[in-house]
Amino acid sequence: MTRRAPGTGQWPKPTVPSTSARAMYRLHRVLEPNRAYARLAGWLESHPRAYRAFTRAEEEVKGRTFNCQMCGQCALPATGYACPMSCPKQLRNGPCGGVSPDGMCEVYPDERCVWVVAYERAEQEGHDSDLTMLQRPIDHRQWGRSSWVNYWQGRDERLWTSDDGPASSPRVCADGDPV
Ligand code: SF4
Numbered sequence: 638m639t640r641r642a643p644g645t646g647q648w649p650k651p652t653v654p655s656t657s658a659r660a661m662y663r664l665h666r667v668l669e670p671n672r673a674y675a676r677l678a679g680w681l682e683s684h685p686r687a688y689r690a691f692t693r694a695e696e697e698v699k700g701r702t703f704n705c706q707m708c709g710q711c712a713l714p715a716t717g718y719a720c721p722m723s724c725p726k727q728l729r730n731g732p733c734g735g736v737s738p739d740g741m742c743e744v745y746p747d748e749r750c751v752w753v754v755a756y757e758r759a760e761q762e763g764h765d766s767d768l769t770m771l772q773r774p775i776d777h778r779q780w781g782r783s784s785w786v787n788y789w790q791g792r793d794e795r796l797w798t799s800d801d802g803p804a805s806s807p808r809v810c811a812d813g814d815p816v
Contacts (some may be wrong), residue, residue, distance in 0.1 A: 639727050640801045642706040643781035644696045651742045651751040652704035652723045658758035661718035670789050678789035692783040699784075709787055711781030715767045715797050717758030729772040769795040 641648055641709035641730035654661070668674075681688045692707075703713065706722040713720060713731060722730045734751035736745025742794030759765045773796060779787065787793055 638777075640708075640727065640777075640780060641704070644677075644693070644699070644707060645700070645709055649706055649723045649725055649727055650704065650745055650749040651725070651754070653733070653749060653754050654703050654718055654758075656722075658717050658762050658764075661713070662764070665687070665714055668785070668788075668790060675791075676787040678786040681783070681786055682790075688783070691786070692781070695783050695785055707781050708775060709782040709784050710775045710793060710796055711784035711788060712772055712796065715766070715770055715772065716752075716755040716758075716793070717764060718757035719751050719758055719761070721751060721755070721772075729775070731768070767806065770799065772797045806812055 639649065645809055681691050691799055696705065696707055699707075703718065703720040704723040704729075706720045712722075721727070724732075725742065727731055732750050733743065734749040736753065737743070737746070741748045742748045756765065757767055759767055775796075784793075
């Protein structure tokens with residue numbers, strides 16, 4: 638099921654990120670989970686107004702940069718920092734059969750397929766093997782929530798396999814709470 642972005646209500650459209658993959662891989666190191674980020678994330682979750690403001694800021698920044706759809710479970714580190722949820726079919730494990738031989742999207746023929754973009758960006762930085770990892774189904778209850786907070790709270794750890802197959806059992810969520 639394709640979903641619109643919660644904030645803008647826009648349907649997803651393939652987007653080439655406005656920043657280089659190299660810059661994003663570097664930034665990722667700064668944003669890696671640690672105790673300070675975990676404390677911040679916990680504090681935000683216990684203060685709804687601050688959480689909403691933080692989530693809006695995330696939506697603004699990532700919307701402009703990646704056309705982030707606010708799925709709440711960010712795949713960017715495994716996709717060359719091209720957002721798979723900006724694919725009109727929101728495919729998280731590679732292109733559909735409709736991508737043209739020259740790498741254009743079936744739904745928006747003037748746009749590059751986001752998975753072609755992802756591969757090119759990852760390959761350029763020596764991360765092409767990231768794209769062999771299988772992404773597990775996402776928890777749709779997380780739409781509209783902050784993926785940064787989820788990441789710092791350790792909820793993204795099993796979003797994808799560590800090899801090219803389902804190495805361990807799928808992520809299971811208890812009522813309302815990712816586990
Ligand atoms: S949070 Fe989801 S929708 Fe947003 S950039 Fe990451 S994968 Fe894309």
